[in-house]
Amino acid sequence: MSLSRRSLLLASAATLAGCQQAAPELQGGWVGATPARGHRLRQPLPPAGDGPVRRTEFLIVGGGIAGLACARELQRRGKDFALLELEDQAGGNARGHIMAGLPCPLGAHYLPVPGPQAPEVQQLLIDFGLARLESGRVVYDERHQCHSPQERLFFEGQWMEGLLPPPDGLSGPKQYRRFAAAVAAAQREIGFAMPTHRAGWTPAHQRLDSQTFQRWLNEQGLDDAHLRWYLDYSCRDDYGAGIAEVSAWAGLHYFASRHGFHVHADAEFEREPVLTWPEGNGWLSERLAAGLGEQLLPGRTVLRVEPGKHELQVLAWNEQADSPERWSAAQLIFATPLPVARRLLGDEAPAALVHATAGMHQSPWLVANLLLDGPLLERPGVPLAWDNVAYGSRDALGYVHAGHQGLSPVAGPRVISSYWALPGTDRRQLLQDDWRPWAHRVMAELGRLHPDLEDRLQRIDLARWGHAMSVPVPGRRGSAALAALHQGQGRMAFIHSDISAYSVFEEAYTLGHAWGQRAESHARQIVR
Incomplete structure (x- = not known):
């Protein structure tokens, strides 16, 4: 008995479908806090x-x-x-956390090298062998300082060095310099420190604390879109909320309590040194x-x-x-x-x-650790850095290459850690949610940067922090x-x-x- 052409095609399609394997189920789950x-x-x-x-x-x-x-x-x-x-x-x-024998962070993943206003932290680092005193000066072990390249930003289709995007308009460069001058003036005239109580609290601090950072920026005429995004990102990174929510004191404190604000073209620009480890x-x-x-x-x-x-x-x-x-x-x-x-x-x-x-x-946080079977495809620009951020992202704060401090030349399995500040998310709902929708949200965000992410992904573990951060509102x-x-x-x-x-x-x-x-x-x- 002969088969019709249509029957033959249907039979062939059924055979091929039977030979294809179903996509593997996503592996992962909630880890960390209980x-x-x-x-x-x-x-x-x-x-x-x-x-x-x-x-x-x-x-x-x-x-x-x-x-x-x-x-x-x-x-x-x-x-x-x-x-x-x-x-x-x-x-x-x-x-910290471990995936397939690889350490990675569940939360905070670095410590800026502390200044003289934090002698207790300095002493702790000396006690742990991370630093030593030389002629009355604290010298830090380079093995524990973040290796280069430290930061990069995905901007207009390619990776650029650092996280500060170029100015947006013709007045942008002037606005960058004006903000840098305002931070320097705040350091000099008002005083900022980390920990904050070492700077005291004056009427000048109180005035800054009485208004949002966004309102202060408006009063200064600082409206460059790229500068605004960067300042908003910085606040979300440290405080879990952006410039419209945190106080002007908090917005300036982010820069004035550290190394100020510098554009990359400044001769005095020096990226803030940080201590970091695979497990954060x-x-x-x-x-x-x-x-x-x-x-x-x-x-x-x-x-x-x-x-x-x-x-x-x-x-x-x-x-x-x-x-x-x-x-x-x-x-x-x-x-x-x-x-x-x-x-x-x-x-x-x-x-x-x-x-x-x-x-x-309070701002809840989400930290997602993704176990990959190898390196991801890269877009044009600077190579993989420790901290990797996409311009324009809102809740997502970018991802950290957890193995960046390693010196092995072998390009084997690795873990990247994606950070999310979620100020508008109901804390109780986050703690009740199934992990899979959050995992797919993380994968979609990272997939914009690395189209082969899903093919490389072996497992995704997510940590949720309901009481992650107190937001310094006015x-x-x-x-x-x-x-x-x-x-x-x-x-x-x-x-x-x-x-x-x-x-x-x-x-x-x-x-x-x-x-x-x-x-x-x-x-x-x-x-x-």
């Missing part, structure tokens, strides 16, 4: 149990950088303390945590705090044992985001904490409530970087270190 643990706070309290009450002089709640810094100083002074950390790994949003600031947090031994207790979800005249009672949940723990402490040190401390204290929260959290803006940094919390509230201290109105390593470490130093004298004041 939202279900934190959400125990929204559930009815479990029975406190009848186990023994564990007593300590200082109880630290939260094992991010501030909590670890405080614990390190208390340990150095021989104090009796314990640190309760929600997650199984300390470090907060400065933790996880390199630092792992070493901070390792020295604490059994005084660091991970997997403890604090559920309730009851202040008393002579001590504070704390109910925690031991996640590994799946049972309650009762604690009693003479002093309680909150190294958690301020909204978490507010919820733990409930009706017992001091007025300063209530006021500080009432007008608080009035935030100069808030009287934050100043009051900075001084402590009876037997309670608040040392999270939220106190500084924004989140960076230098602020968190210095706050924690300072309270570890003053804890004993503060205890004597309470007794009096």
